[in-house]
Amino acid sequence: MSEKKRTASTRGKPRTPAPSATTPATAPATGEGGGGGLSRRRLLTTGGAAGAVGLALGATGGAVGHAVAADSPAPLTGLGATAVPFHGVHQAGITDRAQAHGHLLAFDLLPGTDRRGAAALMRRWSQAAAAMTAGRSPDGDTQAALDAGPSSLTVTFGFGRSFLTAVGLADRVPEALEPLPAFADEELDRARSDGDLFVQVGADDALVAHNAVRVLRRLAAEAARPRWQMTGFNRSPGATARPMTARNLMGQIDGTNNPVPGEPGFDEAVFVPQGGEPAWMAGGSYVVVRRIRMLLDNWENLSVERQERVIGRRKSDGAPLSGGDERTPVDLGARGADGALAIAGDAHVRVAAPESNSGATMLRRGFSYADGLREDGAPDAGLLFVAWQADPRTAFTRVQLKLSRGDALSQFVRHEASALFAVPGGCDPDGYVGDRLLEG
Numbered sequence: 001m002s003e004k005k006r007t008a009s010t011r012g013k014p015r016t017p018a019p020s021a022t023t024p025a026t027a028p029a030t031g032e033g034g035g036g037g038l039s040r041r042r043l044l045t046t047g048g049a050a051g052a053v054g055l056a057l058g059a060t061g062g063a064v065g066h067a068v069a070a071d072s073p074a075p076l077t078g079l080g081a082t083a084v085p086f087h088g089v090h091q092a093g094i095t096d097r098a099q100a101h102g103h104l105l106a107f108d109l110l111p112g113t114d115r116r117g118a119a120a121l122m123r124r125w126s127q128a129a130a131a132m133t134a135g136r137s138p139d140g141d142t143q144a145a146l147d148a149g150p151s152s153l154t155v156t157f158g159f160g161r162s163f164l165t166a167v168g169l170a171d172r173v174p175e176a177l178e179p180l181p182a183f184a185d186e187e188l189d190r191a192r193s194d195g196d197l198f199v200q201v202g203a204d205d206a207l208v209a210h211n212a213v214r215v216l217r218r219l220a221a222e223a224a225r226p227r228w229q230m231t232g233f234n235r236s237p238g239a240t241a242r243p244m245t246a247r248n249l250m251g252q253i254d255g256t257n258n259p260v261p262g263e264p265g266f267d268e269a270v271f272v273p274q275g276g277e278p279a280w281m282a283g284g285s286y287v288v289v290r291r292i293r294m295l296l297d298n299w300e301n302l303s304v305e306r307q308e309r310v311i312g313r314r315k316s317d318g319a320p321l322s323g324g325d326e327r328t329p330v331d332l333g334a335r336g337a338d339g340a341l342a343i344a345g346d347a348h349v350r351v352a353a354p355e356s357n358s359g360a361t362m363l364r365r366g367f368s369y370a371d372g373l374r375e376d377g378a379p380d381a382g383l384l385f386v387a388w389q390a391d392p393r394t395a396f397t398r399v400q401l402k403l404s405r406g407d408a409l410s411q412f413v414r415h416e417a418s419a420l421f422a423v424p425g426g427c428d429p430d431g432y433v434g435d436r437l438l439e440g
């Protein structure tokens, strides 16, 4: 199929009817109350008819329900109707609130896929992602999400070091994409690590997220094959009485001290600046993905007091052990009545803090995972740690080196897979993600 034809058809049929209203809304990057706004505009669209009918039928179903719904279409809920624009200076899925469902995938190029073939793939993927994130049905749609709105779907693409060499662009490999060093105690499964291409899919509806993955998989067919896929989740929006930072599977409030979009230093910490090196990465970011299994049976046998000592924050409300509430800045110098440090020397927040790592800052935007049981009956569950930064050498790597040498949390977690990708800036509607690299 020619690019022109494909462009025309992906702009085609709406999955849900045209919006009757648009209302801007904001949400933080991680958790629901992590603070800060969005660098991308979110659209809350209210549709009627077909897309809404499926939702309206939830309670009644059957022929009667169909008749009622056809006469009085109800709007999609806010959850289904929310759309995050695909196009922009930065790719979506970085500063947006982490969705309830996430898929992380790596693909390897098939032998024979050259720069031209890779460019065609990125164009196909970008066009399909733009359509799906706007609630339109793309070419090759499986129709599994036909009745749903975009549900905050985001699709984010990245390139591994091996991608650049495979397509003959070894001279354009960013210095920041140097392989991560080996860290003490990691037990990495190489088959579930690295990869040529990275795809992150997030949505607040499980079918929408799954369908997007299937569509992208089908579009990759002749150019790339999946290398690994990991599936995770977060709390659903609206599950708590008020917006709150999410909890991880250890029960801790996780994401409190993330940098906040719009605050001083955020862009410098997370994005490669315009005029930065290499030029094709301007507006982009580097993502570190780590599959970190939690030894939940051991962790849950600790008293809450000991769990809090390991992290350095209270479990109930996330307040630092140095005092205050969740939002109170951590005071690493504070001491208790006994003269001992309020936040232990090996507490996770002390060892990971920017103050302990020459200012190292990253945006953590992960997903929990639960993949059933291991052979020994222990849960195969933990954190799909996803960290975004302008330079991993002075952010993730610096902090992880420190953590691997003295973090009290280390004995309760195992790093099982690892990957680093360069995530270019966003693209225009006429372009595709990576065009400045692949066309330049």
Ligand SMILES: C=CC1=C(C)c2cc3[nH]c(cc4nc(cc5[nH]c(cc1n2)c(C)c5CCC(=O)O)C(CCC(=O)O)=C4C)c(C)c3C=C
Pocket (backbone or CB within 6 Å): 248, 250, 252, 253, 254, 255, 256, 257, 258, 290, 292, 293, 294, 311, 313, 330, 348, 349, 350, 352, 353, 354, 362, 382, 383, 385, 396, 399, 400, 403, 413
């Ligand atoms: C290399 C970076 C980090 C890894 C790997 C990591 C794993 C990890 N963390 C938690 C739970 C929490 N982490 C918290 C804070 C926190 N963690 C990192 C970095 C890594 N964590 C940073 C930079 C920070 C912020 C430190 C600060 O500035 O205070 C917290 C506290 C709440 C918060 O601020 O988010 C929790 C809880 C787990 C369970 C985990 C591996 C499974």
Ligand SMILES: [Fe+2]
Pocket (backbone or CB within 6 Å): 348, 352
């Ligand atoms: Fe952490």
